[in-house]
Amino acid sequence: MTLTTSNNGRHAEVAGAGFAGLTAATALARRGWTVCVHEKGEDLREQGAGIVLWHNSIKVLEAIGAYTEAMSDSMTPPYYETRVHGSPVSHEHFDGLPWRTMTRPHLHRSLLSAALEAGVEIRSGSEVVSADPAGSITLASGETRTADLVVGADGVRSKVRDSIGFEQERWKSGDGIIRFLVPRHKDELGPGEWDNVIDFWNLEPRYLRVLYVPCNERELYIALGAPRSDEQGSRTPVDLDLWTSAFPELTPVLKSAAVAEDARYYGYQTTVLQRWTRGRVALVGDSAHAMCPALAQGAGTAMANAYTLAEAATGALHAGFEHALEEWERRERPITDRCQQRSADYAATRGMAEGNQFGPENLEAAVYDPTSLLRHADASRMER
Ligand SMILES: Cc1cc2nc3c(=O)[nH]c(=O)nc-3n(C[C@H](O)[C@H](O)[C@H](O)COP(=O)(O)OP(=O)(O)OC[C@H]3O[C@@H](n4cnc5c(N)ncnc54)[C@H](O)[C@@H]3O)c2cc1C
Numbered sequence: 001m002t003l004t005t006s007n008n009g010r011h012a013e014v015a016g017a018g019f020a021g022l023t024a025a026t027a028l029a030r031r032g033w034t035v036c037v038h039e040k041g042e043d044l045r046e047q048g049a050g051i052v053l054w055h056n057s058i059k060v061l062e063a064i065g066a067y068t069e070a071m072s073d074s075m076t077p078p079y080y081e082t083r084v085h086g087s088p089v090s091h092e093h094f095d096g097l098p099w100r101t102m103t104r105p106h107l108h109r110s111l112l113s114a115a116l117e118a119g120v121e122i123r124s125g126s127e128v129v130s131a132d133p134a135g136s137i138t139l140a141s142g143e144t145r146t147a148d149l150v151v152g153a154d155g156v157r158s159k160v161r162d163s164i165g166f167e168q169e170r171w172k173s174g175d176g177i178i179r180f181l182v183p184r185h186k187d188e189l190g191p192g193e194w195d196n197v198i199d200f201w202n203l204e205p206r207y208l209r210v211l212y213v214p215c216n217e218r219e220l221y222i223a224l225g226a227p228r229s230d231e232q233g234s235r236t237p238v239d240l241d242l243w244t245s246a247f248p249e250l251t252p253v254l255k256s257a258a259v260a261e262d263a264r265y266y267g268y269q270t271t272v273l274q275r276w277t278r279g280r281v282a283l284v285g286d287s288a289h290a291m292c293p294a295l296a297q298g299a300g301t302a303m304a305n306a307y308t309l310a311e312a313a314t315g316a317l318h319a320g321f322e323h324a325l326e327e328w329e330r331r332e333r334p335i336t337d338r339c340q341q342r343s344a345d346y347a348a349t350r351g352m353a354e355g356n357q358f359g360p361e362n363l364e365a366a367v368y369d370p371t372s373l374l375r376h377a378d379a380s381r382m383e384r
Pocket residue numbers: 015016017018019020021038039040041050051052053126127128129153154155156157158159160177179266284285286287290291293296297298299300301302
């Protein structure tokens with residue numbers, strides 16, 4: 001079934017069919033835009049493991065028609081637990097704030113269905129090589145396509161961004177992780193609260209960490225953290241003896257991780273741009289603000305910003321279009337900047353190991369509702 005929306009005469013070209021690109025495309029199409037998404041990969045799918053979403057992106061899923069599918073086959077764990085050297089340090093519940101865990105392929109499929117239902121055209125095997133702020137993109141095939149709005153959602157190595165020459169600072173953190181989706185192994189894990197998210201930290205004699213995130217009854221996301229400089233800890237395939245000696249209680253799931261194909265170590269990285277927009281081009285997601293995952297908000301802020309971009313671009317008058325994009329950045333960016341900075345600080349200090357870190361400041365991005373028409377009025381009331 002395709003939604004019937006009346007065409008508003010505007011056209012968008014989107015680079016990248018990741019979480020940010022699909023969200024922007026769907027939100028635009030539901031507002032009457034014709035939208036073409038270019039994905040350089042031959043397949044429309046998301047690799048990688050699991051993801052934690054919070055209220056901000058859950059609201060976006062609702063607003064773009066992806067909620068029902070995303071909520072099926074996903075879960076809200078009872079608690080977000082933190083343990084250091086095997087001892088519990090916190091059990092967080094977030095006072096009823098909605099949050100959800102799921103696999104990345106599941107989130108991607110849910111967004112893809114919503115995009116197709118909204119009438120978005122998606123071209124796979126179509127790489128964007130450059131963009132022009134006047135409103136066009138050029139593909140690897142040599143074709144140039146014009147648009148009222150160009151969305152650069154082409155990830156951390158964005159060609160839309162780099163072809164235009166957005167000023168940016170990028171840095172790598174000392175830590176990183178190897179991610180896996182493995183079977184739950186609930187029976188073999190023995191008694192315990194295995195439906196919780198459990199962040200297992202070992203800080204002595206060396207930093208090794210396992211973030212345990214159940215995604216549904218069958219699938220478990222685990223992220224194995226170690227410093228880049230630790231050759232043994234960052235090695236793939238993982239060194240099973242090292243990991244089971246550090247986390248013996250997780251032996252059944254670590255055994256599955258050790259035989260996974262395509263395991264890869266991801267070093268944390270941060271990208272901060274001076275501006276997210278230039279002319280008719282707007283960047284969303286990792287192309288604009290790649291962040292360390294400590295607060296689990298990379299995709300959440302990407303989806304929130306993609307949604308509000310669609311809203312701002314739709315409301316913009318033709319003559320004031322570029323100014324409207326600048327205004328969008330001015331309004332929406334501070335929350336993402338603060339979240340990104342906090343995430344980088346936590347990655348540097350490993351401070352999440354203290355537990356009980358999801359207080360009001362760290363949940364700022366999660367609590368935000370990018371779909372609320374009252375949100376700016378709320379924010380200005382709070383500032384006063
Ligand atoms: C280890 C780790 C754990 C994380 N955990 C969480 C979490 O729990 N919660 C959370 O919210 N976030 C998390 N994140 C962040 C999240 O994964 C990213 O922020 C999010 O995936 C960014 O989405 P995106 O669409 O901007 O980019 P991407 O997912 O990178 O998508 C970009 C897409 O564009 C395509 N592409 C690239 N170049 C081109 C081109 N030139 N032309 C056409 N297509 C192109 C790519 O193939 C890809 O499909 C985590 C990140 C990491 C590294």
